[in-house]
Amino acid sequence: MTSSNKNVSVLLGAQWGDEGKGKIIDYLIENHKINVTARCQGGNNAGHTVVANGRKYDFHILPSGIISPTCFNVIGNGVVVNLDAFFSELAHNGILDESGWEKRIMISSEAHLVFGVHSQVDGRQEDSLAAKNKIGTTNRGIGPTYSSKCFRNGIRVADLMADFNEFSEKYRRLVEHYKKQFPSIEVNVEEELGRFKVHRQKLADLKLVGDTVGFIHDQRNSGKQVLIEGANGALLDIDFGTYPYVTSSNSTVGGACTGLGVPPTAVGNVIGVVKAYQTRVGTGPFPTELFDSDGEKLQSIGKEVGVTTGRKRRCGWIDLFLLRRSAMINGYTAIALTKLDILDTFPTIKVAVGYKLNGQVLTSPPAQANAWEKVEVEYKEFEGWNQPTVGVRKYEELPEKCRVYIQFIEDFIKVPIVYIGVGAERESLIVRQK
Known part of the structure; x- marks a missing residue:
């Protein structure tokens, strides 16, 4: 994916989690000769689904590369490890039945x-x-x-x-x-x-514990490709998220370095995964949340139920004001826009482009929790495309109104949208050559 001295890629959720990271990780492992996948923070509070090898896998603590026979998997020092959940997840996903799985995973002794x-x-x-x-x-x-x-x-x-x-x-x-x-x-x-x-x-017995810092260092130096998968999402970061309604770790790009002992100079790509609309599980600020039939429609068509908790996700329009902040903090080199097809039947689609607080235009999200309740959202409206996008595999073949929507997001956050998800299957992905 990059030159040998910058052979670490970081993939992060750019919103409040549940962006569809598993699908993009699966594609990258399959198509970019990823040798090592690594978890850097969080624990079994995160969750994503990968559909591969003709079956569905649910991961909460295991790195997604565990399903690839050519991938080594690291659970880094920044992860908090529930061993009951770890062994249970291996069994639940059928990993224990696969020969030699234990030779492809290492848990940091410092976790x-x-x-x-x-x-x-x-x-x-x-x-x-x-x-x-x-x-x-x-x-x-x-x-x-x-x-x-x-x-x-x-x-x-x-x-x-x-x-x-x-x-x-x-x-x-x-x-x-x-x-x-x-x-x-x-x-x-x-x-x-x-x-x-x-x-x-x-x-x-299985020799699963080791020095993950040294292991990744050696892999990098031998030219191997490392993919770090962030858990949760950037807007849940303990420092930069909607505090105190956040997770307990750094789910932004810095957490990838501290959670694995990887130097920032090794990172060549930072991929932000963004849902084409916005969702959130549990409580906390959500300025673009919808409480009408559009919100119900997003929840229903998008099957918005949390992998980890089984809770219904709150739904709303995409928030580009927050996404731009997320891009500022993480320095995304590419965006993966997922679940675009969920918007196929909406006659009108909105995006948040700015906030006001007490009549004043904001240049950054509120740092004080109570201020979020008083935020006024400025929206831009788009005509829906009212055509299915599920079978599309080339960007040029998307409906024109759909491309207008994508281009606006790209121009607003100033990061190229390289991957576009248009369906649940692993093949339902448009890859743009930028």
């Missing part, structure tokens, strides 16, 4: 572990908030695990693989720490330690 107590605390914290202040957490324990990491009482994979008695002691101290804050939590310490002992043996 932090998610425990049952983290999930319980996640739920208790969310329950304690008033309805309008709920973050919309997945209750997977991701935020509390990152909190443990920052509080410096977190437990890493390396701790599990070392002396088990010391690991057990650290774990007991962690549980006691949380019990002081949340006396009502119930943790079966011995049962969980028993499970971790089994996980430890499996990890050791």
Whole structure:
């Protein structure tokens, strides 16, 4: 994809997650000779679907390259790892039945572990908030695990693989720490330690834990192509997202470097995946959200239900004001516009092009949470194309009104739209040569 000294590509969700990253990752692995796929942040709170090899795969913590026999897969130091979920996902997706799968995956010894107590605390914290202040957490324990990491009482994979008695002691101290804050939590310490002992043996027998920083460094230096797949989406970033309604990690391009130990100078491509409209799961600001029949239509035709939570996604028009901000932060070199076909039957399509707050035109999104409720959105309207795009494979063959819509997005954010998704199948993709 790029010259050997910049042979790392980063693929990120450019909105609030659920943009269809899996489909684009699948295409890149298949067509750009990707040798390594790597997860850099998040945990099993993320989720995407890949349709390949005649079946559907649901991934939450596994890198998507696990389905390709030629791809090595890395779970980096920036990921928080739920080992119950890890082994369960391998089984659920039929990976355990494939010969030699264990030779194609490595978990960083520096990654932090998610425990049952983290999930319980996640739920208790969310329950304690008033309805309008709920973050919309997945209750997977991701935020509390990152909190443990920052509080410096977190437990890493390396701790599990070392002396088990010391690991057990650290774990007991962690549980006691949380019990002081949340006396009502119930943790079966011995049962969980028993499970971790089994996980430890499996990890050791299969040789799944290692130095992922050194591994990726060696792969890069030997000219191999590395694809880093971000979880969640840029607008959920802990720093740049709609705080506090965000995830607990950096889901922007910086997280790819810190979450894997990859230098920024190694990154040659940054691909932003953007849905042709906007969706969000859970609570949090959503200025272009639709509460009418158009919103219901987007939800229904787009089958907008979260892979991880099963929750219905909120739907609205694409927000180019936020997308431009996302592009500014991440430096996208290409955009993948997905689910364009969902708009095929809309007579009128709108896009957000600006915000006002208290009558003042904004040049950046609000940094203060309460300000979002008062945002006025400026829209531009487009005539719908009212023609199916699903069978189209060349950009020139898209309806003219559809191309006008795409060109406007490209001109507004000043990033080329290279990939256009027009259907659920892996073949339903237009690739433009830019």
